[in-house]
Amino acid sequence: MRHLLSAADLSLPEITEILDLAEEMSTVQNRPVKKLPALRGRTVVNLFFEDSTRTRSSFEIAGKWLSADVINVSAKGSSVFKGESLRDTVLTVAAMGVDALVIRHHASGAPWQASQWIDAHVLNAGDGTHEHPTQALLDAFTLRRHFRRTDPTMIDFSGKTIAIVGDLTHSRVARSNVLLLQTLGAKVVLVAPPTLMPSGVGSWPATATSDFDDVLGACDAVMMLRVQRERMSGGYFPSAREYTVGYGLTRDRLNLLRPGTAICHPGPMNRGLEISADAADAADSLILDQVAAGVSVRMSVLYQILGGADDPASSPVREATLR
Amino acid sequence: MSDSGPEASRVVLDADQIARACARMAHQILEANRGANGLVLLGIPTRGVHLAHRLAAAMSEVEGETIPVGSLDITLYRDDLRRNPTRVVGHTYLPVSVDDAVVVLVDDVLFSGRTVRAALDALGDIGRPRAVRLAVLVDRGHRQLPIRADHVGKNLPTAASERVSVRLEESDGVNEVTIARPAGNDEEPATVDHTAFTGEDR
Structure with missing residues (x-):
């Protein structure tokens, strides 16, 4: 290489x-x-x-x-x-x-x-x-470890559904993750408000939706992206509160995830905005494992x-x- | 592998001879250590690990207790990394702490001694064993470093240009040690062959 x-x-x-x-x-x-x-x-x-x-x-x-x-x-x-x-x-x-x-x-x-x-x-x-390729690699490393706890011999991610949620337009982490997860064979679901969905997302190797609740029960992992505060004034969403209601991983949404669904966040987190404290500290939260990886x-x-x-x-x- | 023609290859150890050599080495290791107390066998991937497991199984039969077996990959400690394309790193597994243990390094072929040098460096970064011993199935000579084996399955006089291949059932489906002389190369090279460290026979 x-x-x-x-x-x-x-x-x-x-x-x-x-x-x-x-x-x-x-x-x-x-x-x-x-x-x-x-x-x-x-x-x-x-x-x-x-x-x-x-x-x-x-x-x-x-x-x-x-x-x-x-x-x-x-x-x-x-x-x-x-x-x-x-x-x-x-x-x-x-x-x-x-x-x-x-x-x-x-x-x-x-x-x-x-x-x-x-x-x-x-x-x-x-x-x-x-892009941020090493972040995508460490996310894949962390997820593979998580998946291997139940399936020790898995090599690729085929059959896994992974949702990436948040500011997809400005996220280099999301872009690298989509590309890497595609090569690994995962099904990637992109979740973002329409204003933060990148133009041309139709050509990405992923499906896109603006309804987070719709995909919650079908995921093997959810990757929450950081809401970059500098975007708040850009008119992408009306208020932080509204973003949380629509796209935050709240306690209610946490309960809708299947047991064992991995929770990832590239950090630094805005607790209470895109991710609740309950989700960040949940047993299946891999956020600290990501840092260690x-x-x-x-x-x-x-x-x-x-x-x-x-x-x-x-x-x-x-x-x-x-x- | 020579591309100047087929190699003349002959078997120097067959399956039975390998089994007997392993059994003898297992006894020798136990005898030298006065039992299995504190022993840890660390094989050097790939075939050293298989041999370590064979030795441990033979030793357990004698002593009636399980001997810890692990693997020690030395790729990152090699002195020729910069001379070759990026090497694949093998698996290191330590069943117990090596601190104050008697570590027996196990490899298939002892040749230049550079692999063992790398293994000693790796071991030093992992802990501080009470003693380190070396057990090899074949000692083919041509040392480039001041290293010797404590337990040897077979001393095999070779020319530096010859290739010694150890095949074990676990990885190759057959148990045999063969020696091959590249075709058209009858005389021993006058200088030490540095490229010989790149093959399987270390």
């Missing part, structure tokens, strides 16, 4: 390999020495143009536990703030001889664009409203990308980068 830019680039065997390896990586957390030597001598730069706590820190821990050297560059307090272009920033960092760039950017497609400019490996850690899955992805020989045709930095 050269880059991780989109969940759509991953085949079923690749996903299975990443998730299986993440299972192995998860045992590192319980060891006295939380260090594997596999990426010794590799340098990974976390280039974050947007604030992030859990994604950045879990990428950092993942890299360090694999013995890579990890450097964090955030937009605040860097030359990005002084008006440097994305291209110049990426080329500058790449010119230092790094092996991989983990990029979060507010513009959709920025990691892909960066991958065109440099020869280092690029991992998408969330770009605009486009973040490091294991990112270790697995870093190993898949950096663990082998370099492509002999390319050095870490293309010589003509500063042309």
Whole structure:
């Protein structure tokens, strides 16, 4: 695997390999020495143009536990703030001889664009409203563990129905999850108010509805998306209260779920808005498992990308980068 | 595998000989340890794990108690990761804590010693065993590191260019150890063969 830019680039065997390896990586957390030597001598730069706590820190821990050297560059307090272009920033960092760039950017497609400019490996850690593939992978990892409690031999998600509920228009998590879950063979149901349903949703490999109650009893998992407060003034829904009534995972809706239905949320949660405290703390809530899976899955992805020989045709930095 | 023609392959251990070697090693391990007290067998995937289970079964028969068996994957500790495409990582399973245990590492073939070096590093990150022993079905020589086995099923003189293949019923449907010399390559190479560490025969 050269880059991780989109969940759509991953085949079923690749996903299975990443998730299986993440299972192995998860045992590192319980060891006295939380260090594997596999990426010794590799340098990974976390280039974050947007604030992030859990994604950045879990990428950092993942890299360090694999013995890579990890450097964090955030937009605040860097030359990005002084008006440097994305291209110049990426080329500058790449010119230092790094092996991989983990990029979060507010513009959709920025990691892909960066991958065109440099020869280092690029991992998408969330770009605009486009994709967040490692989040989708850790959701799949968490769900697979949950499903395996009742069916220890399951490999793909065929026969499973998974609802993704909330602001689908602006959610990169939803997009990556739809693509990944499709490859895994799950049936995906998208639930959102009509104003937050993306245009062209008909071409997505999923069914779409605006009636949450209608799908509650048929799900094996519900993924609640965060209501981004900055959208509240956008006129997408009249009030927070109204959103909760229509699309929140309330106590009443919790009772309508089939027993064993998994509850996921990528965090950070707005308790009482899109998810009630009862649902967030329910026995089948996997929200904390998702956080715990973040490091294991990112270790697995870093190993898949950096663990082998370099492509002999390319050095870490293309010589003509500063042309 | 040589692509310059068919390999001349001969069987050096058949199913009965493998069974007898395992039985002998099981007794030797118990004798050296003065019983099963504190013993943990860790096989190195894939065939080392099968052998570890065979040894443990034979030892349980003698001692009347169950010997813990696990697997220790060493992929992430290899020294040649950067020389090859990304390797698939195997399964590590520790039945009990290795702290203060007598760990017996089990592998099919001892060759360069690099796998065992990696296993010792992996073990050091997992805990602090009281002692570590090494049991291998075949010792084919050509060590590149100062490592030796405590218990050996068969010492097999080989040329570095020859290929030793261990096939076990659990993974290959048959129990045999074969040795093959690449066709058209009759003389022993003058230098140490670094590429030999990439095959199954480690």
